[in-house]
Amino acid sequence: HTFTQYTYILLPPPEEVSTHHSLSFSHHTFLNTSLLYPHGRMIVSRLQSLLLFGVFTLLLSTFEVIGQEAFDLYIMCMSYQPEFCYHHQYYEYYYCENPRNTWRYNLTLHGLWPEYWDGGYPSSCTAEEFDESVVDEIGVAKFEILWVNVKEEVGEENYTDFWEHEWDKHGTCSGLDQVTYFNETLSRHLKTPESVYENYGGSVNKQEFVDFYGGSNMVAVVCDAGKYLSEVRVCLGVGEDAVPTEQIECPQHVLDEDSCTEEEIYIDEFYVDRCTARDNFGCKDETRSNLRGDRMAIS
Numbered sequence: 001h002t003f004t005q006y007t008y009i010l011l012p013p014p015e016e017v018s019t020h021h022s023l024s025f026s027h028h029t030f031l032n033t034s035l036l037y038p039h040g041r042m043i044v045s046r047l048q049s050l051l052l053f054g055v056f057t058l059l060l061s062t063f064e065v066i067g068q069e070a071f072d073l074y075i076m077c078m079s080y081q082p083e084f085c086y087h088h089q090y091y092e093y094y095y096c097e098n099p100r101n102t103w104r105y106n107l108t109l110h111g112l113w114p115e116y117w118d119g120g121y122p123s124s125c126t127a128e129e130f131d132e133s134v135v136d137e138i139g140v141a142k143f144e145i146l147w148v149n150v151k152e153e154v155g156e157e158n159y160t161d162f163w164e165h166e167w168d169k170h171g172t173c174s175g176l177d178q179v180t181y182f183n184e185t186l187s188r189h190l191k192t193p194e195s196v197y198e199n200y201g202g203s204v205n206k207q208e209f210v211d212f213y214g215g216s217n218m219v220a221v222v223c224d225a226g227k228y229l230s231e232v233r234v235c236l237g238v239g240e241d242a243v244p245t246e247q248i249e250c251p252q253h254v255l256d257e258d259s260c261t262e263e264e265i266y267i268d269e270f271y272v273d274r275c276t277a278r279d280n281f282g283c284k285d286e287t288r289s290n291l292r293g294d295r296m297a298i299s
Contacts, residue, residue: 008072011092015277016089020080022132047143050136057196057298060082062211065197071115071116071173071238072115072116072117072175072290073114073115073117073235073236073237073238073248073251074112074113074114074115074235074236074237075110075112075113075115075121075233075235075236075254076112076185076188076190076233076234076236076244077110077111077113077231077233078107078108078109078110078189078190078231078232078233079106079107079108079109079191079206079230079231079232080109080229080232080268081095081096081099081100081108081148081150081232081270082103082104082267082268082269082270082271082273083228083229083230083268084096084150084230084286085099085150085270085271086089086228086268086271087224089271091151093150093151093152094150094151094152094153094156095148095149095151095152095153096150096270096271096272097272098216098272099150099250099270099272099273100144100145100148101278102145103148103150103270104200104269104273105192105196105197105200106196106197107190107192107196107232108145108146108147109146109147109185109186109189110231111166111170111185112170112171112181112184112185112188112236112244113165113170114170114173114174114175115235115251115254117251118253119251119253121170121173122173123169123170123171123173124168124169124172124173125172126172126173128172128178130160130163130164130167130168130178130180130262131279132164134178134179134182135160135163135182136181137179138179138182138186140154140211142186143163143186144257145221146186146189147162147163147186147189149161149162149163153180162211163182167182174242175241175242176242176243179245180279184243184244185244188236188244190232190234193208193209193212195208195209195212196229196267199267200267201267201268201269201273201274202266202267203264203265203266203267204264204265205263205264205265206221206260206262206263206264207263208264209221209265211236213232214234214247214295216249216255217250217255218234218235218247218249218250219233219234219250220232220233220234220250220254220255220256220257220258221233221258221259221260221265222257222258222259223259223260223261223265224262226262227260227261227262227264227265227266228265228266228268229260229265229266229267229268230277233250233254233257233273234247234250235247235248235249235250235251235254236248
């Protein structure tokens with residue numbers, strides 16, 4: 001008696017094939033076995049199966065490339081730098097110690113993040129390295145005002161590290177080239193309510209703040225300790241060629257990130273401003289240890 005050797009290839013059901021996730025295939029060799037498919041069974045020779053496996057491997061690489069760009073929306077995240085600096089005051093970051101006036105009264109960009117509607121997000125999708133020349137091409141001054149890295153002074157060695165991180169983790173999944181990704185993000189910088197400027201060091205009504213960004217289904221406001229303004233996150237659509245479009249309603253998992261639990265949102269000051277007001281010459285080491293107590297007195 002003679003027998004033929006066949007190849008066993010297990011394929012995922014069609015409904016499980018998603019461009020959000022990479023596909024993987026199992027390849028095993030058995031005697032007198034078959035190629036199985038959820039909706040039927042067929043027998044192929046070893047040569048045929050090897051050819052099929054080559055085709056499926058090619059399809060796999062195609063799915064992986066598509067998966068880098070197959071997301072549903074963008075999250076536009078804005079940060080309030082006085083709050084960031086409060087939590088990092090002991091590092092004495094340059095622009096936390098020497099803030100520009102505009103950062104006192106305006107939110108600045110954190111990033112533009114591809115997101116899936118049902119939760120989760122793609123991350124670090126390609127190995128394309130960040131190109132520092134993009135910052136110069138667009139304009140360092142624009143980054144410094146709208147998308148500041150408060151950790152480093154302009155011109156310092158690590159000044160572009162923040163934008164490099166955003167590109168590596170999120171930008172590489174957008175399908176956009178670097179100039180387009182950073183330009184599109186900067187051009188969609190969100191305005192800050194005038195109430196923040198008017199109440200620097202004070203508080204604003206949460207509902208009025210939320211309404212400024214379109215209402216409770218359009219924005220998630222992130223607060224430290226349930227009341228100190230930290231970040232604002234809105235959702236943007238995805239247009240042709242993966243370019244972000246207008247503001248859209250956010251999926252529930254994004255809205256659930258809202259963490260401001262009180263009726264008032266507190267607009268903290270840069271810690272150097274609080275010390276200047278009290279000491280007339282800025283923070284000293286002995287006053288830093290008391291900053292939290294000073295801050296809590298705001299409420």
